[in-house]
Amino acid sequence: MEIQRKLIEKRYSKISIYNGVAYFAATPDRPFDTSESVVTQARQIFARVEERLAEVGSTKADLLFVTIILSDKRYLAEFNELWDAWVSDITPPSRACFFAELTNPDMKVEFIMQARARQ
Numbered sequence: 001m002e003i004q005r006k007l008i009e010k011r012y013s014k015i016s017i018y019n020g021v022a023y024f025a026a027t028p029d030r031p032f033d034t035s036e037s038v039v040t041q042a043r044q045i046f047a048r049v050e051e052r053l054a055e056v057g058s059t060k061a062d063l064l065f066v067t068i069i070l071s072d073k074r075y076l077a078e079f080n081e082l083w084d085a086w087v088s089d090i091t092p093p094s095r096a097c098f099f100a101e102l103t104n105p106d107m108k109v110e111f112i113m114q115a116r117a118r119q
Contacts, residue, residue: 004017
């Protein structure tokens with residue numbers, strides 16, 4: 001089985017697909033704005049996730065696993081509220097959440113995902 005790549009850029013492919021599973025990451029809208037709340041940045045990511053899922057014929061119900069990286073543990077409660085609302089209409093995927101210094105200090109959250117690719 002071949003690896004498929006979608007939305008290919010110079011540095012990376014935005015989506016890689018292998019054996020029916022799509023792998024991708026999502027960040028807030030650029031340019032990153034440190035004045036935006038984690039909720040605003042997460043909403044931007046949720047929209048991007050749904051766009052990427054559509055690229056492979058899938059929806060958020062097809063998410064298998066989501067890794068959530070927050071830049072500060074103080075964001076967890078408000079992020080979880082938003083997450084709970086976003087997954088309220090589906091069976092939530094497995095997830096892990098951790099705190100780390102992100103590559104851009106203006107980012108407060110980033111996702112890494114695996115999902116069933118229907119295309």
